[in-house]
Amino acid sequence: MGVGSCLPPRPVANEELAERLGRPPEWIFQRSGIRSRHVVEPGTTSGDLAVEAGREALSRSAVGDVGAVVVATTSPDRPCPGTAPSVAARLGMTGVTALDVQAVCAGFVYALGVAQGLIAAGTVDSALVIGTDTLSLSVAPDDPTSMLFGDGAGAVVLRSGHCEEPGALGPCVLGSDGGGRDLITVRAGGSEERSQAGGAPADPYLRLEGREVFWRAVEHMGSASRAALDAAGWKPEEVDRIVAHQANARILTMLAQRLGVPADRALSNIEQVGNTSAASIPILLDHASRAGDLEPGHRLLLTAFGGGLTWGATTLVWPHLERSH
Incomplete structure (x- = not known):
């Protein structure tokens, strides 16, 4: 019923990163497809971005107040409590269902599935689903993978309805493999670290095994996409737009090729905003x-x-929505 987003005002171009990383700006672009990304200033949190994106999505919908706020993030304002109750309260919605979903860059799709389930079960009639992340605060400044990440938030408003209506979500196909947890991880800050009495502090930065992640992303997004298309009764050539997580431009190209969808139907804004993790798809x-x-x-x-x-x-058929300017 509505969509909105929020990017921090400060852009960081590749030229600003080049000297720190010891890589020329064009090398960064060739490896990632990114020329710029937005990063938060000191004092701005994931919750701040989520409130702005959520407010915009609500203002563009006809739903008004919602029954649930589901926030997908891997960079919450605090380890405890969750960010969603605070976001809901700041939007004037005290008393609603509010919870965080932590599935990193797949968080928004997971959050859609959670909200879809709450609505289908009759727990709520409507939901605000937000993806928000500030991973620029989590990456090591001298790590080459820091070139990938930008900050931002995106949000959508869902309501109960019928599966034939434009905008109705198809079945959410979700999967996991905890055996690969070390491929994208922050080791510090959890009970695993705290349980090691007298041990050295764990690495506090986000670490990414880029080559292995690349191939697994293509494989698993491809298989999940085919399952979702089958559930919707669609053939790949019937897809008008692929809206994939903006992890890497080369991943997007390869995914379209594997699905048999023309590359020009894969939407992308990674060149301007980078990888915004859970916020990527709604932005x-x-x-x-x-x-x-x-x-x-x-x-x-x-x-x-x-x-x-x-x-x-x-999957979904895009509905008529008011466009913001």
Whole structure:
């Protein structure tokens, strides 16, 4: 029923990272497809971005107050409590169902599945689903993978309805493989570290095994996407737009090739915003909607892959929404 997003005002171009990383700006672009990303200033949190994105999505919907707020994030404001209750309260919604979902870059698709289940079960009639992350605060400044990550938040408003209506979510196909947890991880800050009495402090930074993650992302987003298309009764050539997690431009190209969908149907804003983790898909939905790249009746495939390892996909027919300017 509504979509919105929020990017921090400060852009960071590759030229700003080049000297620190010891890599030329064009090398960064060739490896990632990213020329710039936005990062938060001191004092700005994931919750701050989530409130702004959620407020915009609500203002563009006809739903008003919602029954649940589901926040997907791997960079919460605090380890305890969750970020969602605070976001809900700041939006004037005290007393609603509010919870965090932690599935890293697949978090938004997981959160859609959670909200879909709450609505289908009759627990709530509507939900605000937000993906928000500030991973620029979690990466080591001298780690080359820090070039990938930007900050931001995106949100959508869901309501109960019928499966034939435009905007209705298809079945959410979700999966995980905890055996790959070390491929995308922050080792510090949890009970695993605290249980090691007298041990050396664990690594506090986000670490990513890029080569292995690349191939697993292609494999699992591909398989989840095919399952979601089968559940919707769609053939790959019937997909008008792929809205995939913006992890790496080369992953997006290879995913489209494997699915047999023309590459120009894979939407992308990674060049301007980088990898915004759980916020990636809703930010892209908002940007594409505002740019006119999403039209009512378009068949969309949403898919993502993240730490855990986790992955997921779902489908929908894009509805008529008010465009923000």
